[in-house]
Amino acid sequence: MVVLSKQTTEQYSCIRKTATFPTPIVPVVDLSKPEDAKSLIVKACEDFGFFKVINHGVPVEAISKLESEAAEFFSLPLNQKEKAGTPNPFGYGNKKIGRNGDVGWVEYLLLTNNHDYNFMRLTSVFGPKADQFRNVMRDYMGAVRNMACVILELMAGGLKIEQKNVFSKMMMDKESDSIFRLNHYPPCPDKNFISLDNNGEDVIGFGEHTDPQIISLLRSNNTSGLQICLRDRSWVSVPPDQNSFFVNVGDSLQVLTNGRFRSVRHRVLANGFKSRLSMIYFCGPPLTERIAPLPSLLLNGNEESLYKEFTWFEHKSSAYNTRLADNRLRRFERITAS
Secondary structure (H helix, E strand, O other): OOOOOHHHHOOOOEEEOOOOOOOOOOOEEEOOOHHHHHHHHHHHHHHOOEEEEEOOOOOHHHHHHHHHHHHHHHOOOHHHHHHHOOOOOOEEEEEEEOOOOEEEEEEEEEEEOOHHHHHHHHHHHHHHHHHHHHHHHHHHHHHHHHHHHHHHHHHHHHOOOOOOOOOHHHHHOOOEOOEEEEEEEOOOOHHHHHHHHHOOEEEEEEEEEOOOOOEEEEEEOOOOOEEEEOOOOOEEEOOOOOOOEEEEEOHHHHHHOOOOOOOOOEEEEOOOOOOEEEEEEEEOOEOOOEEOOOHHHOHHHOOOOOEOOEEHHHHHHHHHOOOOOOOOOHHHEOOOOO
8 A cells, every 4th residue: 555644745746526426327338238338438428428337247246356356466575566667657656647747546557458468577577476467457457448348339320430459459358458457546645635534635646638549448446536528617526336348439549539428637646545446458459540521420521530640659659658538639639629
């Protein structure tokens, strides 16, 4: 667990408390009803860039095993966790997010889609148990990737795109640049959290940002903290649901749909009493994949493309060189997206 002194706490970003919405607004998509799911996914991506998935098909055993392994990792002494290496980009990070000055009340483990590479990085942490961690990771990531494929193909169907794998093929490619992240948000030390609470402020666990990939699939334990930004720029808390997955539209999908789907801005607030553990699979295309609005989505060829074509490598490199809250697509905009 990350333990911070009061002096350290005061260096962290805080926000004024936001209004609590009385009813959940998160769209729910049932994958066991594919015909209904197609239209629901499209509407959710247009209205929120975010939705919840139920009946997702990811085995409960795969989820519980990985959560157990992740909890064991984050319970290790700091010097042991640091043996996973600094996140450049893969490895263990503590408080510092990226390389541009962002910090948060978080520690994390960032892993690649290559299980053998992860095994080599984690052998020094887990010793003989590293192979067990690799197997658990393989089972979980494989199941989540299959779910992502289903979602992306339903999405294409909902958009009336003839090629149903137009999105999923990028993520399923053997050169896919998908990555996996485990985030742990320890409870804020009570005296500091209460002090901030009395000032009407919350501590930022992970600052506001959009994800640069196609979609992201998030699962967390039953602890609150996640918020999404609505089109009117207000923030709404997402009720936790440890039995479901949440899906974020990423920057790349926003471009592929020419802004019809909007990459959702989101953040995580620290919790004063409970640890929050989240597991996120980021669906990325191959580094050489060219990203541009799909011609079939430019209405009758008359709709103007909002974005210049770029490779995933170009966008990824650009994203790594920005602050979390920056508009990561600005350099690729052809005209200002509304």
